[in-house]
Amino acid sequence: MTTTTWAITDDVAGWVVVVTAVLLVAAIGLLVHELSSRRQRSWLIFASGVLAAACVALATVRPVVVEARANLVGPRVAILVDQSRRMKLRDGAGTRLDRAQQAVRRVIEHYAGARTTVMGFSEGPLEPLSLGPESALPSRGSRSDLSAAVRDLAGVAGERPRAVVVVSDGRFSRPLGDMPDPALREAIGALGVPVHAVSVTDDTPDDASIRSVRAAGVAVAHQPLAVTVEVGCAGELDCSRVPVRIRELRDGVPPADLATGVAEIKDGVGTVELEITLDRAGGRVLEFSIDAPSGDAIPENDSRHMTFVVARDRIRLLHLAGRPTYDVRALRRWLKSDESVDVVAFFILRDSDGDEPGAPSFELALIHFPVDELFTEHLRSFDAVILQDIDAVRYRLTSYLAGLTAYVQLGGGLIMVGGPSSFAGGNYAGTEIDAILPVEQPQDDKAFDSKPFVPRYTEAGHAAEVTRPIRELLGDSLPEMVGTNFLGQPRPGAIVLLEHPELQVAGKSMPVLALGEAGDGRTIALSVDSTHRLAFSPMAATVAGRAYGALWDGLLGWLMRDPRYEAARVEVVGECIEGEGDTTLRVTRLPGMRGKLELTLAPLTQAASDPLVREIPGDSVEPVEIRVPGLKAGGYTAKARIGEAPPSRHDFACERGGAAWTDSRPDRPRLDAIARVTGGNSVGLDGIDELPLPDATRVAAQREVAPVAPPWVWTLAAAVLLGVHWVARRNSGLL
Numbered sequence: 168m169t170t171t172t173w174a175i176t177d178d179v180a181g182w183v184v185v186v187t188a189v190l191l192v193a194a195i196g197l198l199v200h201e202l203s204s205r206r207q208r209s210w211l212i213f214a215s216g217v218l219a220a221a222c223v224a225l226a227t228v229r230p231v232v233v234e235a236r237a238n239l240v241g242p243r244v245a246i247l248v249d250q251s252r253r254m255k256l257r258d259g260a261g262t263r264l265d266r267a268q269q270a271v272r273r274v275i276e277h278y279a280g281a282r283t284t285v286m287g288f289s290e291g292p293l294e295p296l297s298l299g300p301e302s303a304l305p306s307r308g309s310r311s312d313l314s315a316a317v318r319d320l321a322g323v324a325g326e327r328p329r330a331v332v333v334v335s336d337g338r339f340s341r342p343l344g345d346m347p348d349p350a351l352r353e354a355i356g357a358l359g360v361p362v363h364a365v366s367v368t369d370d371t372p373d374d375a376s377i378r379s380v381r382a383a384g385v386a387v388a389h390q391p392l393a394v395t396v397e398v399g400c401a402g403e404l405d406c407s408r409v410p411v412r413i414r415e416l417r418d419g420v421p422p423a424d425l426a427t428g429v430a431e432i433k434d435g436v437g438t439v440e441l442e443i444t445l446d447r448a449g450g451r452v453l454e455f456s457i458d459a460p461s462g463d464a465i466p467e468n469d470s471r472h473m474t475f476v477v478a479r480d481r482i483r484l485l486h487l488a489g490r491p492t493y494d495v496r497a498l499r500r501w502l503k504s505d506e507s508v509d510v511v512a513f514f515i516l517r518d519s520d521g522d523e524p525g526a527p528s529f530e531l532a533l534i535h536f537p538v539d540e541l542f543t544e545h546l547r548s549f550d551a552v553i554l555q556d557i558d559a560v561r562y563r564l565t566s567y568l569a570g571l572t573a574y575v576q577l578g579g580g581l582i583m584v585g586g587p588s589s590f591a592g593g594n595y596a597g598t599e600i601d602a603i604l605p606v607e608q609p610q611d612d613k614a615f616d617s618k619p620f621v622p623r624y625t626e627a628g629h630a631a632e633v634t635r636p637i638r639e640l641l642g643d644s645l646p647e648m649v650g651t652n653f654l655g656q657p658r659p660g661a662i663v664l665l666e667h668p669e670l671q672v673a674g675k676s677m678p679v680l681a682l683g684e685a686g687d688g689r690t691i692a693l694s695v696d697s698t699h700r701l702a703f704s705p706m707a708a709t710v711a712g713r714a715y716g717a718l719w720d721g722l723l724g725w726l727m728r729d730p731r732y733e734a735a736r737v738e739v740v741g742e743c744i745e746g747e748g749d750t751t752l753r754v755t756r757l758p759g760m761r762g763k764l765e766l767t768l769a770p771l772t773q774a775a776s777d778p779l780v781r782e783i784p785g786d787s788v789e790p791v792e793i794r795v796p797g798l799k800a801g802g803y804t805a806k807a808r809i810g811e812a813p814p815s816r817h818d819f820a821c822e823r824g825g826a827a828w829t830d831s832r833p834d835r836p837r838l839d840a841i842a843r844v845t846g847g848n849s850v851g852l853d854g855i856d857e858l859p860l861p862d863a864t865r866v867a868a869q870r871e872v873a874p875v876a877p878p879w880v881w882t883l884a885a886a887v888l889l890g891v892h893w894v895a896r897r898n899s900g901l902l
Contacts, residue, residue, distance in 0.1 A: 556586025605683025762810020
């Protein structure tokens with residue numbers, strides 16, 4: 168195809184053309200004004216003047232004739248297909264993503280004469296897609312951001328498309344569904360071309376789901392938190408009242424029921440506000456579920472698993488001691504001096520050894536010891552319990568040990584401090600508490616050794632962050648301790664930080680300080696009652712007694728999962744979604760931690776199952792990413808152990824569909840509005856053949872440029888016409 172057009176020569180700048188045009192118009196205007204003010208008018212003067220000025224202008228811009236031979240090619244059409252995770256919702260025998268793939272193939276066939284480009288959008292950048300005969304559309308992301316997709320498409324270098332075809336169910340995160348036409352046009356009209364819409368489904372499924380979960384403020388341990396659960400009901404379901412339940416998933420124990428309620432559904436939506444109290448700080452995995460009515464077509468969105476990060480305002484401790492020793496007083500004084508700790512302390516000033524429990528003179532304390540209230544009504548309000556040299560039988564604790572054990576397994580902390588009436592000497596051997604302590608207890612008459620000794624660090628003690636503060640003050644030296652309880656072997660998974668230099672257990676040094684985990688909680692066993700010597704002794708004086716606070720700050724910090732005393736930080740990279748590839752866990756070592764990395768991953772369920780264990784050798788300080796395949800929906804706990812240091816823990820939730828599955832309704836009106844404001848068409852799968860084909864794109868193959876006349880011709884014509892104009896003006900008396 169050959170076309171002929173006029174143009175200005177290429178070596179004339181644009182501003183020259185503008186100035187020339189302005190001067191030409193001004194010259195003609197002045198000539199008209201001059202002739203109109205005289206009675207005698209001469210058309211020769213006007214014509215010669217105008218032609219002379221025009222010839223001067225043409226001599227300046229030098230017009231050319233452009234002859235182009237061009238080929239017509241098919242227009243470029245961009246196909247944007249929704250890849251959000253929502254598109255994996257079931258629709259008939261397949262999924263919406265299957266229907267989208269079918270629609271894309273039909274659009275490509277319909278635009279067989281065009282140059283089609285298929286790109287997927289969700290959240291993040293556009294991704295080019297290639298659909299082979301056997302390939303399938305992948306899904307990604309939880310949002311469908313069409314506004315960002317159109318903006319990214321407009322920013323791509325090269326030829327712009329002549330039309331855009333969007334394949335989706337219309338449930339976009341952007342643009343919003345209630346936007347007025349001008350705002351909607353601005354949101355998706357960056358290309359300035361028609362946007363056609365293909366709806367993959369118009370059928371609303373019979374589905375009840377959890378639409379959203381909103382918390383009022385930040386979750387703080389021991390403080391009530393208001394949570395609003397929004398429930399949606401679509402289709403023909405009869406769901407005027409939908410029960411809602413919130414549970415907390417915990418390690419190795421049954422889930423804890425936190426709250427229940429009923430959502431009153433009106434116009435397809437209902438909300439219920441529930442109050443929950445989370446007693447433990449850190450990442451807590453909560454399960455939100457509804458009892459959907461019969462006929463629910465998509466049961467996968469009837470529950471959600473979410474991770475709540477719980478902060479701690481203050482540490483609440485219960486300190487129980489059997490007698491007022493120097494160690495008891497030192498610990499109580501230190502706890503009271505810490506503004507971040509709320510401590511409730513009870514210890515007996517003196518008692519009558521001959522009295523039986525329950526006798527009037529049995530308990531001679533300043534105030535009544537409310538053992539029943541503490542262990543039945545208020546135990547959950549404490550972050551940890553410290554049992555220090557207190558006899559379980561004498562002070563009527565035996566009937567509450569099962570409850571204390573359950574408290575620890577549900578996330579509480581427990582420290583047992585040594586003394587003649589502690590561990591086996593306090594009748595704890597063989598009880599429920601015995602099973603959760605990090606060390607075994609001998610069940611013989613030999614419970615306490617009064618011989619002085621100096622504890623020594625184990626390999627784990629040298630590596631653990633728990634002991635780092637005291638090691639920075641005293642190095643490897645420790646003061647002499649006066650006596651110790653006899654302890655047995657460490658239990659599986661326990662970490663021994665201090666050991667006895669002489670006493671042996673099964674051929675190994677006897678533990679003095681050991682850390683362990685029990686269910687969802689942590690426990691510490693300290694076999695000595697002389698840690699006050701870290702505050703009052705010749706060695707303590709060299710560091711102004713600060714070693715005592717350094718030891719107990721580390722122990723309490725580890726018990727409360729303070730990140731300062733963990734060996735590593737574990738986090739999930741991105742989202743954990745069932746059925747969407749591998750879940751990536753990133754483990755970052757804290758400065759100074761050396762040794763092999765061992766990651767253990769287990770579900771937060773009561774059922775016994777073999778945990779996944781991955782070992783990474785070496786001492787690399789760079790973060791390590793570990794890919795875990797095939798995680799199902801639910802809660803998980805990941806424990807990272809660096810060398811001999813105590814493990815660090817991270818609980819997280821894995822969802823089946825996440826936020827993308829909360830609303831299964833298609834939104835055809837939004838697709839219709841997008842097509843209307845951009846001049847496109849909105850069709851279903853059966854109307855793809857009705858989509859208009861844009862005009863062909865013209866591609867120039869050859870271009871010839873020739874001047875209309877040589878520059879001297881325009882100059883000569885201008886000179887001649889100026890002469891004629893001068894003579895005409897002279898004869899008419901204008902000169």
